[in-house]
Amino acid sequence: MALMRITSPHAHNKQSTSDVMKLVLLATLPGVLALTVAFGWGTLINILLASIFGLALEAIALAARKRPIAFYLKDYSALVTAVLLGIALPPYSAWWILLTGMFFSIIVAKQLYGGLGYNPFNPAMVGYVVLLISFPIQMTTWAAPIELLPASVSVPNLWDSLLIALGFMQLPTVDGFTMATPLDLLRQNNALMIDDLKQQYSQFGDWGGTGWEWVSLGFLAGGLFLLYRKIFTWHAPISMLVALGLMSALFYDGGSSASSGSPSFQLLTGAAIFGAFFIVTDPVSSAVSNKGRIIYGAGIGILIFLIRKWGNYPDAVAFAVLLMNFAAPLIDHYTQPTTYGHSKKSK
Amino acid sequence: MNNIWDFHGGIHPLENKTQSLSKAIVTAPIAPQLTLPLSQHIGAPAKAIVQVGDYVLKGQCIAEAVGPVSVPLHAPTSGTVIAIEQRTIPHASGLEDNCIVIETNGKDEWRTRNPIADYTQLDKSTLIKIISDAGISGMGGAGFPTSIKLNTRDDTAIDTLILNATECEPYITADHSLMREYADEIASGVAILAKIIKPTKILFGIEDNKLDVVDGITAALAQHNFAALTGHATEAEVITFPTKYPSGGEKQLIQILTGKEVPSGGLPAQLGIVCQNIGTAVAIHNAVCLDEPLISRITTVTGDAVNQPCNYHTLLGTPVKFLLAQSDYQENQSARLIMGGPMMGFALANTAVPVIKTSNCILAPTEQELPTPPPAQACIRCGMCAEACPASLLPQQLYWFAQGKELDKLEEHNIADCIECGACSYVCPSNIPLVQYYRASKVDIKQRKVDHQNAELAKERFDARQERLQRLEDEKIAARQARQAAAKLAAEKRGKEDVKRAAVEAAVERVKAKKAKSVQEFTDSPETQKTKEAKEKESQANIIATESDDPIARAVAKRAAQQAEDAANPENKLIRAIDNAEQRISKSQSRVIDAEANNDENLAIFKQAVEKAEAKLASAQQALIDFRAQNSA
Numbered sequence: 001m002a003l004m005r006i007t008s009p010h011a012h013n014k015q016s017t018s019d020v021m022k023l024v025l026l027a028t029l030p031g032v033l034a035l036t037v038a039f040g041w042g043t044l045i046n047i048l049l050a051s052i053f054g055l056a057l058e059a060i061a062l063a064a065r066k067r068p069i070a071f072y073l074k075d076y077s078a079l080v081t082a083v084l085l086g087i088a089l090p091p092y093s094a095w096w097i098l099l100t101g102m103f104f105s106i107i108v109a110k111q112l113y114g115g116l117g118y119n120p121f122n123p124a125m126v127g128y129v130v131l132l133i134s135f136p137i138q139m140t141t142w143a144a145p146i147e148l149l150p151a152s153v154s155v156p157n158l159w160d161s162l163l164i165a166l167g168f169m170q171l172p173t174v175d176g177f178t179m180a181t182p183l184d185l186l187r188q189n190n191a192l193m194i195d196d197l198k199q200q201y202s203q204f205g206d207w208g209g210t211g212w213e214w215v216s217l218g219f220l221a222g223g224l225f226l227l228y229r230k231i232f233t234w235h236a237p238i239s240m241l242v243a244l245g246l247m248s249a250l251f252y253d254g255g256s257s258a259s260s261g262s263p264s265f266q267l268l269t270g271a272a273i274f275g276a277f278f279i280v281t282d283p284v285s286s287a288v289s290n291k292g293r294i295i296y297g298a299g300i301g302i303l304i305f306l307i308r309k310w311g312n313y314p315d316a317v318a319f320a321v322l323l324m325n326f327a328a329p330l331i332d333h334y335t336q337p338t339t340y341g342h343s344k345k346s347k
Numbered sequence: 348m349n350n351i352w353d354f355h356g357g358i359h360p361l362e363n364k365t366q367s368l369s370k371a372i373v374t375a376p377i378a379p380q381l382t383l384p385l386s387q388h389i390g391a392p393a394k395a396i397v398q399v400g401d402y403v404l405k406g407q408c409i410a411e412a413v414g415p416v417s418v419p420l421h422a423p424t425s426g427t428v429i430a431i432e433q434r435t436i437p438h439a440s441g442l443e444d445n446c447i448v449i450e451t452n453g454k455d456e457w458r459t460r461n462p463i464a465d466y467t468q469l470d471k472s473t474l475i476k477i478i479s480d481a482g483i484s485g486m487g488g489a490g491f492p493t494s495i496k497l498n499t500r501d502d503t504a505i506d507t508l509i510l511n512a513t514e515c516e517p518y519i520t521a522d523h524s525l526m527r528e529y530a531d532e533i534a535s536g537v538a539i540l541a542k543i544i545k546p547t548k549i550l551f552g553i554e555d556n557k558l559d560v561v562d563g564i565t566a567a568l569a570q571h572n573f574a575a576l577t578g579h580a581t582e583a584e585v586i587t588f589p590t591k592y593p594s595g596g597e598k599q600l601i602q603i604l605t606g607k608e609v610p611s612g613g614l615p616a617q618l619g620i621v622c623q624n625i626g627t628a629v630a631i632h633n634a635v636c637l638d639e640p641l642i643s644r645i646t647t648v649t650g651d652a653v654n655q656p657c658n659y660h661t662l663l664g665t666p667v668k669f670l671l672a673q674s675d676y677q678e679n680q681s682a683r684l685i686m687g688g689p690m691m692g693f694a695l696a697n698t699a700v701p702v703i704k705t706s707n708c709i710l711a712p713t714e715q716e717l718p719t720p721p722p723a724q725a726c727i728r729c730g731m732c733a734e735a736c737p738a739s740l741l742p743q744q745l746y747w748f749a750q751g752k753e754l755d756k757l758e759e760h761n762i763a764d765c766i767e768c769g770a771c772s773y774v775c776p777s778n779i780p781l782v783q784y785y786r787a788s789k790v791d792i793k794q795r796k797v798d799h800q801n802a803e804l805a806k807e808r809f810d811a812r813q814e815r816l817q818r819l820e821d822e823k824i825a826a827r828q829a830r831q832a833a834a835k836l837a838a839e840k841r842g843k844e845d846v847k848r849a850a851v852e853a854a855v856e857r858v859k860a861k862k863a864k865s866v867q868e869f870t871d872s873p874e875t876q877k878t879k880e881a882k883e884k885e886s887q888a889n890i891i892a893t894e895s896d897d898p899i900a901r902a903v904a905k906r907a908a909q910q911a912e913d914a915a916n917p918e919n920k921l922i923r924a925i926d927n928a929e930q931r932i933s934k935s936q937s938r939v940i941d942a943e944a945n946n947d948e949n950l951a952i953f954k955q956a957v958e959k960a961e962a963k964l965a966s967a968q969q970a971l972i973d974f975r976a977q978n979s980a
Binding site: 007012015018019072075115116231283284286290332337 | 598602612685692712718722728731737767768769770773775776777786
């Protein structure tokens with residue numbers, strides 16, 4: 001047997017990028033489960049269709065770029081993008097929404113920049129923002145939590161949900177099947193005290209939005225699992241949540257009509273937790289050093305609050321992330337860690 | 348109790364150390380042939396001082412150190428030198444280098460040894476000389492000549508001696524087994540080191556996966572009175588710390604034990620620290636107390652492709668193949684062969700290479716054990732490498748810049764501080780051979796520096812050349828103008844001369860006519876006689892000049908003809924003298940110009956020649972005028 005001549009190190013910890021991606025997919029399960037329980041099959045159909053489109057688009061792009069298709073599909077990165085976008089989009093989104101979103105995620109934001117590892121922006125968030133700007137009505141029509149639906153409305157089953165997404169069936173048009181999200185309500189509110197708002201609209205739960213609390217906790221569980229498995233470090237997600245919490249605490253005046261909700265509401269509603277652990281932690285488009293990631297995460301947390309409170313959109317994770325993606329190279333430039341032997345005391 | 352500090356990053360690879368620790372150290376038999384590379388250390392290779400056919404004794408010096416950073420080499424056993432030639436050496440690139448090959452005779456016959464009874468009576472320089480002459484270079488890995496490390500300048504106060512017993516690389520147990528069985532020798536070596544560098548603190552660093560040896564080492568160290576050796580209070584302490592790769596790196600160990608960082612590009616000595624491997628300590632003990640040079644070491648042979656992994660006390664130069672055979676090597680299961688550990692060791696080209704002073708391990712893993720790395724995937728900048736890097740570098744950024752060959756950025760991100768420990772590659776989920784990229788980039792940076800220096804030099808040379816060419820050009824132009832002016836002057840002169848000559852010729856015509864008239868009157872005169880003879884001679888010479896093949900004869904004839912002609916017409920001679928003088932002037936003038944252009948030292952001589960020629964011309968012209976005036980008179 002000929003002796004293999006390769007350079008050191010010869011040992012490897014046997015974890016692959018595909019494993020990392022698979023763990024991320026696994027970690028989305030509790031949140032996806034909570035979304036399905038709270039809002040019906042819509043999210044799962046989103047994920048299913050987005051995955052099919054995502055893999056197909058990735059394969060086409062790889063073929064066009066003359067790259068080995070199977071090798072790159074096996075890194076599961078396209079699947080992760082698809083699942084994240086599927087989660088972020090309103091349940092029962094139409095197939096063409098998903099296709100457009102995946103096109104911008106996979107083709108424009110990722111492959112045109114050179115594929116995995118070379119994209120300056122988070123692909124799922126690029127797709128999401130393109131959709132939000134292009135199709136505001138579809139993107140802001142969120143299914144009502146099942147527990148709030150009137151008894152007369154039946155929740156579409158899995159098959160019907162698929163038909164709805166593919167356009168063969170209409171979403172139940174009955175009043176009450178779709179509802180404004182708690183963040184929408186809060187944005188539009190200018191007369192009611194927060195407590196009155198909560199009493200008047202059943203979308204508000206005890207801590208966050210009805211249903212949203214469980215979704216957020218589901219993603220929190222998944223995020224903590226990834227943290228435990230050292231898939232990412234705590235710096236970016238915790239700093240983002242702390243920044244968002246601090247901002248909302250600063251501007252929480254106890255619940256006046258001008259208030260923007262308690263920190264717990266801000267953290268447990270919308271995409272805050274999901275974003276913190278599944279979007280902000282995207283390593284490709286974030287800052288690289290731990291110090292840099294703290295700044296990067298804090299920037300996103302602050303921007304989320306600013307946009308939620310004073311911007312035109314009720315939720316802001318995608319915008320905040322993209323804005324900080326822009327800033328990442330600058331952050332990297334100023335946060336290079338001190339190399340061994342370069343600290344002041346050693347000089 | 349000394350504090351311990353943590354260093355950034357690090358990894359916890361599978362240790363795989365128990366396999367080779369189940370047995371005591373085995374003394375390997377003497378191989379039939381020993382191959383000793385002349386360069387087993389950092390620095391200049393040693394120079395062979397034996398000849399092919401020489402009989403050498405065990406411990407006899409066979410190659411001497413060349414220059415200050417070099418160590419000598421000794422015969423590991425008795426035998427005959429059968430070759431001094433290029434052989435494959437243990438090297439990552441499978442290079443060949445000069446080796447002394449000894450055919451052993453099995454007698455293991457020592458040269459005379461003169462052990463020193465009491466080294467405490469010796470001074471620092473004598474001890475260092477002994478260590479240097481014993482061919483000792485660092486046995487932990489790099490192989491830096493030990494004597495240089497110990498020969499600290501007097502103005503650098505060394506207060507801390509660190510003994511590196513970390514052995515953080517997986518699989519390797521050479522130092523561990525050394526501590527189990529040679530604690531006294533280690534302690535003796537430490538005492539000699541203490542005597543040389545006189546530290547106030549001796550820190551013996553051991554990872555906590557080798558706790559079984561701590562008591563033995565502590566007891567052995569306690570037998571020495573370090574205060575007596577150093578002349579001041581000195582505490583010696585065994586310090587254990589959590590196992591983490593690469594805590595055995597010199598810089599990392601210093602950080603763990605002292606909390607200090609060796610400045611980038613600097614040496615531990617700047618912090619008052621000297622770090623020595625315990626294998627080196629034993630070698631020092633052997634050299635000083637037993638007068639035995641460095642001719643053997645402990646080498647771990649392990650990996651799933653050997654059935655009997657263990658540590659060997661082996662002679663330097665023993666072929667890897669021979670050692671593997673002692674451990675029942677399964678060649679068909681061996682995928683690669685590594686000298687050193689799985690993190691920093693290098694793959695061997697073949698099994699014929701020898702064990703050298705730095706060979707702490709021969710690892711023969713199976714494919715299952717250390718699988719062939721899969722093709723690299725894309726870097727997703729996950730940052731696991733940065734978490735693992737003991738130098739607090741950003742390996743993902745370095746990789747990015749290395750791909751783009753952005754050497755400035757690489758330097759800015761301190762690639763020079765990468766110790767190539769391999770922790771980043773180990774954790775990289777995309778299986779990117781990061782360290783290899785850094786090695787290549789370091790070479791690129793080095794090359795660029797060399798290129799830069801060369802370019803600077805070339806620019807200097809170019810500028811100097813341009814300046815010189817410009818100067819020459821200027822001089823040429825000046826010379827040309829001078830020549831033109833001279834030529835003009837000469838032409839003017841010649842013009843005047845032509846007038847003169849015409850006058851002279853007219854006079855000559857008149858004289859000739861006169862002569863013709865009175866030719867009969869002078870027929871018997873001697874002058875006429877002379878002319879006749881000359882004419883005869885001339886016709887003879889003409890015949891010879893035109894017909895003869897002999898150049899000398901021709902030249903003689905020509906000259907004779909000329910003489911004849913001159914005799915017939917003396918004026919010709921004078922005119923020719925003028926021509927010659929003119930030719931000489933122009934030749935001399937051009938020589939002067941050349942000489943000026945080249946800064947020739949003969950310039951003055953050439954100028955003189957011009958003056959002389961001019962004088963000659965003037966006198967020739969005068970002679971002609973005089974002659975003609977005489978004739979016409």
